[in-house]
Amino acid sequence: MSAAALQACALRKRYGPVAAIDGIDLAIPRGQFVALFGPNGAGKSTLLGMFATLVRPSSGSVRIHGEDPRQADRPALMRRIGVLSHETFLYDHLTGLENLVFYARLYGLPDPPGAAREALRAAGLEDRRSDQVRGYSRGMQQRLAIARALLHAPDILLLDEPFAGLDRDAADGLRDRLLTARRAGATCVLATHDFATALPVADRVVVLVSGRIAAERSARGLDEAAFDALLRSTTLDRPEAREAAR
């Protein structure tokens, strides 16, 4: 049996007295799209940070394609991971093309300018390639951020509130890109509050509360009422917590 794309075993992360992640066991098979819900402070971003190797676990372990990132060939592993969040990672005073060429070079792509131009075309930003990013609208910046995250064709996508602040068109565009990545077999973990946006793309729903998995189930057949029932089954049964999780 092939190893899970992402696996957390007895994972814990403490910041002083606070347990951000408090004993999570989770295996995400290759190609699965997981939507991660939970109120603010539930540990969603910390969990994604540990999968991205940016956050060191206090105890327990993370495995990426069966490998311990601390012992694996790190560059090879990082080439397989793409991260997208509400922060764009883009440099305001560089142009769209320069930003993508910079990241393409960091990822060691064979033809950085060519790869960057192709990504700009796919993002619909080719005609703005020579403009500095500070002149882009929020939606354009997020399209460029998506292009950056997908530039090296990662097979694991870690998405932290990527829909935050996007207008309807930009959100639709992002959803289309995620669906395309899913069809291409990428493994995705999407941390979000937005049930309506996440559900059409998700295979599985996981609810985090206080750093623990409070509920999880398949996204198949999950409508709003069933999602509410799922939240009620957790400690998120208080209306304000339920609202925050959604």
Place this chain on the structure above:
Amino acid sequence: MSYLRAVGLVAAKDLKTELRSREQAVTLLFFALLVLVIFNFTFDFTVIDFVTLGAGILWVAFIFSGVLALAHSFQIEREQGRIRGILLAPIDRSAFYLGKVASTALFMAAVETVVVPVSVLMFNYRFGPRLLLAILVLVLNTVGFAAVGSLFAAMTTQTRKGEFLLPLLLFPAAVPIALAAVKTTSLVLAGRPFARYAPWLGLSAAYDAIFLAAAVLLFDFALEE
């Protein structure tokens, strides 16, 4: 991607960003020149020999410009999570550190390139045949300050009170390089024989080597949350 190429990419990105925005250059330059002007009005250099105070004045300007350069450079990386974008890349994370050392040292060198000639005109002193030695002193100590500064700036950049913590951590650690810089510059300005300041130059070179090597080895741990 080769290690040195990654270092060059980070440094080139910083320089290109700065050339475009010019946010930092103006602040650093005016700050350093303001230091010279303030000291020029504070002391009567017709009575006091510039050699007595000059090294201190110059290094106050250079070091505090360096702190501003570091704070600005890492603030850019903190905004929009850019530092995470680089740390996620398949490069050795210490290449990011060395890239930052290179760009910070170049920003400081740019300030020094303007401030030293201006100070020569303002305070009427000469390096004479010791100019190359003076350049060596500037290079060694600028690299040392950029090395220690980039390490602490990177460590504090992801913390909530990073801007507050940076000077608290940096200044005590920078004391040896600041002392060596002032002492060596002072002896060079006074035209003392090389043997008098060779130990201070050795201290600067050792400081550079130790901090660069330790930071390259420890940088991965320093940045992880």
